[in-house]
Amino acid sequence: MASKTGSLKLERLTKEFGNGKEKVVAVRELSLTINPGEFVTLLGPSGCGKTTALRMIAGFETPTSGNVLLDGENLVAMTPDKRPMGMVFQSYALFPHMTVFDNVAYGLRIKKMSAAEIKTAVAEVLESMSLSHLANRAPNQLSGGQQQRVALARAMVVRPKVLLFDEPLSNLDAKLRAQMRIEIRNIQRRLGITSIFVTHDQDEAMSLSDRIVVMRNAVVEQVGNPDEVYRRPASVFVADFIGRSNFLKVENAKKARSGKASVVVGGVELEVAAQENALSSKHPVLLVRPESISVTAARSAKPGKSEGVVSNVVFYGNHVEYTLDTDEGLILAVVSDPIYEEIVPVGKVARYSFDEERAWLLPSESERATKEDQE
Amino acid sequence: MAIKTSGARYDIFTKIALVLVVLIIGFLILLPLANILVYSTQPSGSAILTNSWSDIVTRDIIWNTIKLGLSVAFLGTLLGFIMAYTQARVEFRGKKILHIINLIPIISPPFAFATAVIVLFGRSGIITRGVFDWRPTLYGFPGLVLVLTLSFFPIAYMNLLGMLRSLDPALDEAGSSLGASKWKVFKTVTLPLLIPGFAGSFLLLFIEAIADLANPIIIGGNYTVLASRAYMAINGDYDISLAAGYSTLLLLPALLVFLIQRYWAQKRSVVSVTGKPSGRPTMVTSKPAKFFLLSITGLLTSLVILVYLTVVFGAFVKIIGVNNEFTLDNFRYLLGGFANGAIKTTATLALIATPIAGIFGMVIAWLVIRKVRRGAEALDFLGMLGIAVPGTVIGIGYAITYNDPVKIGDFTVFPQVGGGGAILGGAIAIVMVYIIRSSPAGQRSGIAQLQQIDPAIEEASASLGASGGKTFRLVTLPLISGAFLSGLMYAFAHSMTTLSPIIFLVTPDTSILTQKILAEADQGRYGNVFALCCILIVLIMIIGGLINLFVRKTQVSVDRPMVTGR
Numbered sequence: 001m002a003s004k005t006g007s008l009k010l011e012r013l014t015k016e017f018g019n020g021k022e023k024v025v026a027v028r029e030l031s032l033t034i035n036p037g038e039f040v041t042l043l044g045p046s047g048c049g050k051t052t053a054l055r056m057i058a059g060f061e062t063p064t065s066g067n068v069l070l071d072g073e074n075l076v077a078m079t080p081d082k083r084p085m086g087m088v089f090q091s092y093a094l095f096p097h098m099t100v101f102d103n104v105a106y107g108l109r110i111k112k113m114s115a116a117e118i119k120t121a122v123a124e125v126l127e128s129m130s131l132s133h134l135a136n137r138a139p140n141q142l143s144g145g146q147q148q149r150v151a152l153a154r155a156m157v158v159r160p161k162v163l164l165f166d167e168p169l170s171n172l173d174a175k176l177r178a179q180m181r182i183e184i185r186n187i188q189r190r191l192g193i194t195s196i197f198v199t200h201d202q203d204e205a206m207s208l209s210d211r212i213v214v215m216r217n218a219v220v221e222q223v224g225n226p227d228e229v230y231r232r233p234a235s236v237f238v239a240d241f242i243g244r245s246n247f248l249k250v251e252n253a254k255k256a257r258s259g260k261a262s263v264v265v266g267g268v269e270l271e272v273a274a275q276e277n278a279l280s281s282k283h284p285v286l287l288v289r290p291e292s293i294s295v296t297a298a299r300s301a302k303p304g305k306s307e308g309v310v311s312n313v314v315f316y317g318n319h320v321e322y323t324l325d326t327d328e329g330l331i332l333a334v335v336s337d338p339i340y341e342e343i344v345p346v347g348k349v350a351r352y353s354f355d356e357e358r359a360w361l362l363p364s365e366s367e368r369a370t371k372e373d374q375e
Numbered sequence: 376m377a378i379k380t381s382g383a384r385y386d387i388f389t390k391i392a393l394v395l396v397v398l399i400i401g402f403l404i405l406l407p408l409a410n411i412l413v414y415s416t417q418p419s420g421s422a423i424l425t426n427s428w429s430d431i432v433t434r435d436i437i438w439n440t441i442k443l444g445l446s447v448a449f450l451g452t453l454l455g456f457i458m459a460y461t462q463a464r465v466e467f468r469g470k471k472i473l474h475i476i477n478l479i480p481i482i483s484p485p486f487a488f489a490t491a492v493i494v495l496f497g498r499s500g501i502i503t504r505g506v507f508d509w510r511p512t513l514y515g516f517p518g519l520v521l522v523l524t525l526s527f528f529p530i531a532y533m534n535l536l537g538m539l540r541s542l543d544p545a546l547d548e549a550g551s552s553l554g555a556s557k558w559k560v561f562k563t564v565t566l567p568l569l570i571p572g573f574a575g576s577f578l579l580l581f582i583e584a585i586a587d588l589a590n591p592i593i594i595g596g597n598y599t600v601l602a603s604r605a606y607m608a609i610n611g612d613y614d615i616s617l618a619a620g621y622s623t624l625l626l627l628p629a630l631l632v633f634l635i636q637r638y639w640a641q642k643r644s645v646v647s648v649t650g651k652p653s654g655r656p657t658m659v660t661s662k663p664a665k666f667f668l669l670s671i672t673g674l675l676t677s678l679v680i681l682v683y684l685t686v687v688f689g690a691f692v693k694i695i696g697v698n699n700e701f702t703l704d705n706f707r708y709l710l711g712g713f714a715n716g717a718i719k720t721t722a723t724l725a726l727i728a729t730p731i732a733g734i735f736g737m738v739i740a741w742l743v744i745r746k747v748r749r750g751a752e753a754l755d756f757l758g759m760l761g762i763a764v765p766g767t768v769i770g771i772g773y774a775i776t777y778n779d780p781v782k783i784g785d786f787t788v789f790p791q792v793g794g795g796g797a798i799l800g801g802a803i804a805i806v807m808v809y810i811i812r813s814s815p816a817g818q819r820s821g822i823a824q825l826q827q828i829d830p831a832i833e834e835a836s837a838s839l840g841a842s843g844g845k846t847f848r849l850v851t852l853p854l855i856s857g858a859f860l861s862g863l864m865y866a867f868a869h870s871m872t873t874l875s876p877i878i879f880l881v882t883p884d885t886s887i888l889t890q891k892i893l894a895e896a897d898q899g900r901y902g903n904v905f906a907l908c909c910i911l912i913v914l915i916m917i918i919g920g921l922i923n924l925f926v927r928k929t930q931v932s933v934d935r936p937m938v939t940g941r
């Protein structure tokens with residue numbers, strides 16, 4: 001039952017706090033188009049501006065400049081209560097003086113629906129979230145997960161065009177968080193409500209989103225689907241923030257005939273895919289995820305090319321993690337389903353290898369940092 | 376990232392509330408204050424101001440006022456601290472009762488202390504003369520210090536008790552585990568942490584002491600302070616400008632100290648109020664320390680009890696200390712006509728003012744904490760003016776401003792609401808004073824409670840489509856109902872017992888109980904004074920209890936940890 005409405009467009013959305021010398025730019029020129037029914041996550045470390053961006057969409061912050069358009073209508077001058085959006089708060093923000101039923105009914109009562117309609121609608125949504133038996137409880141009599149569900153039910157029951165989530169899972173324990181992730185995604189798919197989800201947890205972003213917007217220091221670093229941000233991150237920062245990474249030193253980086261980049265890593269020439277600015281960078285680095293690297297015992301006592309001394313090994317049962325000291329830097333390798341007898345012990349030399357298809361060339365972070373400082 | 380709410384542009388409800396609040400503050404306090412300043416520039420007032428240092432009489436009055444303020448502030452803070460420390464850190468029986476007894480003076484009517492102390496410790500005092508055959512002169516500085524300290528130490532007590540309780544016991548334990556003795560911990564950890572509390576209490580008591588009018592009239596004797604001098608300027612010299620001049624002299628230090636208290640002392644506070652104290656505080660176990668604390672506490676508490684016993688006893692005998700025969704004559708006389716009108720008028724006016732003051736305080740608190748972004752501190756300060764400005768000054772300001780219609784050119788902006796010729800016999804001006812004097816208490820407790828409530832709860836309401844007004848009514852007000860209730864109780868009790876601004880506003884049609892007490896005390900009819908005090912206390916307890924019942928019925932209990940969500 002995907003709705004046709006709910007397309008959200010952000011145009012150069014900017015928020016500055018304070019003025020003069022104390023001026024802080026929380027969000028700088030955020031532009032983004034979100035399609036009806038799409039699930040988009042704003043991901044970034046704390047202080048990157050993701051929550052401020054969400055609060056501007058909800059109407060709790062007035063943008064310094066820029067527009068928020070919902071189905072073509074500009075909402076910037078509209079107070080939060082007039083916007084057809086529902087929000088799920090980090091602290092849930094359940095009304096502590098009302099029962100679960102009254103919390104969920106609140107938005108419908110504001111809409112002046114009839115008591116009978118309200119009863120049916122609330123009962124239905126409580127049922128769908130397995131909360132029916134808790135309808136007469138007060139919020140403080142519920143567990144964290146139940147409170148979370150009530151908050152979600154309360155936001156959904158008014159059928160908003162857009163659902164906004166402000167780190168709603170951060171107060172739950174790991175197991176419950178994983179479970180709620182699935183629940184949220186299923187409900188959102190079923191109702192087809194455009195959703196924007198703010199989080200600093202990469203697992204949440206990866207598992208929930210159609211698209212991820214990675215933010216850093218008030219600006220968007222990358223917009224892409226989970227596969228893109230993981231395998232083809234726009235920068236060392238994104239690669240580092242999402243998942244674990246090795247950044248290998250490379251030599252002789254140049255354009256290959258195939259259109260890819262040609263680099264030499266540990267004496268081996270590889271043809272790898274490259275980010276557009278990677279080859280103009282003085283010291284590009286090669287991103288290889290730990291799980292793409294395989295490790296075997298080497299015969300030699302001294303490490304040669306593509307080899308390193310094992311400086312640390314951790315056995316987890318289903319996988320083993322190596323840290324290798326190589327000429328290309330410390331390399332982290334995760335080998336899954338290991339055979340215990342074949343694990344290379346600390347101090348021994350190991351050989352590493354990876355599929356060049358799995359590598360991705362990036363411009364170095366330090367060059368960009370200095371470039372930004374000069375601006 | 377910490378983000379202050381108040382997000383989008385002000386909605387219509389906020390705008391209306393803001394305009395109304397500013398208008399009310401403007402008429403209820405700013406205009407009378409402005410008039411005081413204007414009148415003080417006229418000849419007799421400006422003479423006082425310009426010669427305040429060269430004229431020896433005026434200088435004496437100023438010095439008297441400051442000396443009284445400092446003494447009461449010092450003694451009151453010291454006693455308040457000893458009581459608070461004993462309450463928080465010493466194990467003994469009867470703690471709760473002691474706590475309640477310590478708080479009673481806050482709602483006690485004026486004169487109860489002064490008259491009881493005269494009867495007990497005066498020249499012919501039951502104790503001084505009766506027991507020790509000693510005839511001390513109580514009138515003047517010593518009597519004033521005694522009475523004012525007894526009346527105001529509870530303020531310091533509450534202040535410091537709150538602070539002591541919110542001190543994390545782990546701090547003391549850390550001190551001990553580093554090898555400090557208990558005495559050393561007290562000196563190097565507890566006391567330094569309480570310094571802002573001491574400063575705050577000291578300043579508050581200073582303001583209360585210099586602003587007081589009732590006690591200087593009754594027990595001041597020849598010891599003249601600014602408040603009583605300003606009162607004399609109206610009631611003896613009949614010179615408004617002169618009164619305005621003394622009022623200005625009183626107003627400036629009061630406001631200055633208030634500003635220091637609020638914006639300096641309070642900001643110094645290093646005690647985290649939000650942090651949940653872990654564990655139990657270390658109790659005082661040293662025998663001498665316990666003995667010292669408990670004897671002072673016991674002595675002071677006995678004194679307070681003695682004063683109230685005197686009030687009650689004195690109300691039911693012919694002439695206390697002289698003829699202790701039981702009688703109901705005092706009550707028969709008062710309730711037989713003398714005080715009936717005053718009781719009815721006082722209760723009615725206080726009951727009208729109470730809900731208005733309560734809601735007004737809550738609205739200001741809400742605007743300050745949730746809505747106003749720039750100028751929140753200024754609004755908070757304006758809201759507090761009613762309590763920062765001495766009652767005498769407010770009363771004189773009202774008399775100047777509202778005994779005639781307020782006009783701009785020929786256009787009446789505000790009708791005459793005060794004085795005998797006004798509509799309703801000047802009752803409106805009295806209600807206005809009640810409101811502006813008692814709303815600050817609600818404002819403070821409202822602010823404290825709002826700061827505990829996650830702003831997301833109100834945002835949730837907005838995001839579900841509720842307008843600003845609806846959110847305030849359906850979510851905010853129920854959540855701060857505790858503060859609202861205590862604001863109402865305070866407003867009622869304070870209105871019933873307030874005197875200093877009222878003296879200037881009573882008319883033949885609107886006689887007020889506290890003013891009746893003053894008249895009786897002036898005549899030396901202490902039996903009537905005590906009986907009136909009893910009537911007043913009983914009224915406060917009954918009506919206060921009813922307010923409590925009524926509001927509690929309509930409120931839902933709110934669990935705190937839930938409210939502090941995040």
